[in-house]
Amino acid sequence: MQILDVRNLTKKYGNQIVLDEVSFQVQSGDILGYIGPNGSGKTTTIKIICGLIKKNGGETTTYSRDGQKQNIGVVFDGLGLYKRLTAWENLEFAAKLAGYEKNVYQNMILKLLDQVGLLDVKDKKVKTFSKGMAKRLSIILAVLHDPTLLILDEPFDGIDTKSHRDLIIFLKEWVKEKERSILFTSHNMADVDTLCNKIAIINKGKIIEYSDKSSIAIHDELPNIFISFYESLEDKTLQYIKDKHNNIHIINSSLLEVSQHNPKMINELVLDLINQQQFIKEIYIKKKNLEDIYLHKIGGFDK
Amino acid sequence: MNKINNFRIKAIMWKEAIEIKRSSLIYIIGTIVFVVVMQVMASKQLLDNKDLPVASKEMLLGYSIIYISIMCIPFLGSTLLSRLMYEERLDSAVHVLLATGVDQITIWLGKMIITYLVTYIVFVCSALTYYLYIYISYGYSMIINFNIFVTSFIVMPFLSFGFLSILGYMYWVIKNPQIFGMIFPIAFTMGGWNVAIKYIEKPPTTLAIIIVMAVALAINTITYILVKKASKSQITNI
Numbered sequence: 001m002q003i004l005d006v007r008n009l010t011k012k013y014g015n016q017i018v019l020d021e022v023s024f025q026v027q028s029g030d031i032l033g034y035i036g037p038n039g040s041g042k043t044t045t046i047k048i049i050c051g052l053i054k055k056n057g058g059e060t061t062t063y064s065r066d067g068q069k070q071n072i073g074v075v076f077d078g079l080g081l082y083k084r085l086t087a088w089e090n091l092e093f094a095a096k097l098a099g100y101e102k103n104v105y106q107n108m109i110l111k112l113l114d115q116v117g118l119l120d121v122k123d124k125k126v127k128t129f130s131k132g133m134a135k136r137l138s139i140i141l142a143v144l145h146d147p148t149l150l151i152l153d154e155p156f157d158g159i160d161t162k163s164h165r166d167l168i169i170f171l172k173e174w175v176k177e178k179e180r181s182i183l184f185t186s187h188n189m190a191d192v193d194t195l196c197n198k199i200a201i202i203n204k205g206k207i208i209e210y211s212d213k214s215s216i217a218i219h220d221e222l223p224n225i226f227i228s229f230y231e232s233l234e235d236k237t238l239q240y241i242k243d244k245h246n247n248i249h250i251i252n253s254s255l256l257e258v259s260q261h262n263p264k265m266i267n268e269l270v271l272d273l274i275n276q277q278q279f280i281k282e283i284y285i286k287k288k289n290l291e292d293i294y295l296h297k298i299g300g301f302d303k
Numbered sequence: 304m305n306k307i308n309n310f311r312i313k314a315i316m317w318k319e320a321i322e323i324k325r326s327s328l329i330y331i332i333g334t335i336v337f338v339v340v341m342q343v344m345a346s347k348q349l350l351d352n353k354d355l356p357v358a359s360k361e362m363l364l365g366y367s368i369i370y371i372s373i374m375c376i377p378f379l380g381s382t383l384l385s386r387l388m389y390e391e392r393l394d395s396a397v398h399v400l401l402a403t404g405v406d407q408i409t410i411w412l413g414k415m416i417i418t419y420l421v422t423y424i425v426f427v428c429s430a431l432t433y434y435l436y437i438y439i440s441y442g443y444s445m446i447i448n449f450n451i452f453v454t455s456f457i458v459m460p461f462l463s464f465g466f467l468s469i470l471g472y473m474y475w476v477i478k479n480p481q482i483f484g485m486i487f488p489i490a491f492t493m494g495g496w497n498v499a500i501k502y503i504e505k506p507p508t509t510l511a512i513i514i515v516m517a518v519a520l521a522i523n524t525i526t527y528i529l530v531k532k533a534s535k536s537q538i539t540n541i
Contacts, residue, residue, distance in 0.1 A: 047402075050398075051535055052398060052535050053536050053539075054536050072403055073403060074399055075399075080396045080399030081396065082322065083394075084321070085321060096310070097314045097315075097405060099310055151402075
């Protein structure tokens with residue numbers, strides 16, 4: 001079942017195009033990582049989906065089960081918690097807004113607080129919470145009314161390892177148990193890799209990659225080879241190697257990265273290095289992870 | 304107003320009541336003390352006047368309750384609205400409500416109604432404290448006849464609520480509303496003071512009361528329409 005359909009979304013501020021024909025879809029059960037550098041248009045897209053900013057063109061449609069009115073749950077970077085209220089009161093407010101009866105929401109709130117480890121601090125005011133605790137609270141606040149789509153803007157920014165791990169487990173279980181969907185933005189590629197099944201990369205207002213995580217094209221490319229040395233190479237040696245061989249990236253004077261290689265090229269390079277009296281410490285292969293893919297895509301777009 | 308909006312308005316009022324209790328209780332107590340002290344000082348000349356008959360003094364003291372409503376409601380209301388509306392826009396809390404399907408008019412109404420209620424209760428408490436202080440300290444029992452009651456407890460508060468609605472709209476929609484929060488209560492109190500003097504000089508006719516009430520209702524209605532027409536982007540753009 002389709003949950004979110006974004007088609008040809010365009011947003012301009014004066015002459016500046018912030019979003020340029022952005023399109024993607026979220027299906028039931030999807031966790032879509034919406035990633036891109038700062039200022040690429042991620043938060044603008046989210047705010048348009050939530051109806052907080054007017055668009056200049058295109059369509060965003062959210063679908064819900066049984067005509068549910070509050071079909072979106074959202075956590076913005078600013079959290080949206082009421083600091084003078086306790087954790088319980090924040091959740092009680094959300095439950096009252098959703099129209100739940102007291103005997104229904106009491107159990108729901110207790111269960112959610114327990115799931116994210118906040119039951120002991122339920123009667124403490126939010127202003128006394130750490131950032132990790134506040135993030136956990138804001139996420140259960142967003143799912144309290146059982147939305148079809150949960151939108152998270154930088155949900156794991158600045159939180160400790162335990163809170164981070166607890167939230168990832170909680171979100172994965174929430175999607176699996178209830179067949180819900182998540183659209184989330186993050187700068188941390190490890191989070192995207194762990195949590196998402198789909199990825200959309202946006203740069204300068206344009207979607208430059210949108211596919212299942214497993215089928216991102218660059219996964220098929222050869223892994224990079226790294227060559228490290230016992231001692232730093234001299235500048236003239238580095239220049240010689242770089243001039244003679246293509247696709248060599250000097251990471252520092254004792255570490256080279258070789259991309260787009262073939263066995264013959266590697267042999268020739270190693271022989272050259274030996275002839276230059278350089279002592280190789282290690283040659284190793286590093287498989288590209290999502291962060292490498294992301295950086296490649298962003299860099300590729302810049303070129 | 305449909306059922307959904309009703310329970311949401313109640314939920315917002317419940318939340319705001321807690322926020323007011325925790326953030327503004329000292330300010331509320333301070334307002335009551337300040338207003339009563341100011342009113343007692345202003346009535347000093349009248350209280351010390353030995354030429355006026357007691358009945359006239361008690362009547363004039365009764366009319367002076369009008370001043371309490373025009374001091375109390377705009378000043379306290381302005382502070383509360385700044386906290387409930389502008390602060391909530393500043394720290395992005397309202398973004399989440401608007402993003403999850405709660406419309407702007409429901410939130411605005413919930414905040415306005417609790418502000419009306421709190422300021423009215425504070426006004427009544429101030430008037431009661433003033434009444435008791437004068438009775439205990441000077442032995443005068445203020446006369447609150449029908450005209451005084453209607454003017455002090457219905458007409459002037461309604462007009463003040465109209466003013467608060469405009470201020471509520473500004474705190475809710477305009478980008479930099481602080482200047483209005485400073486100027487409006489002073490301007491309204493000065494204007495209200497002049498109206499009050501006229502009322503004391505000559506008790507209002509039924510027509511005058513109807514006109515003032517109609518003006519208050521018109522202001523509230525226009526503001527309601529303006530808030531309903533405001534876009535979510537206006538509210539979140541701060």
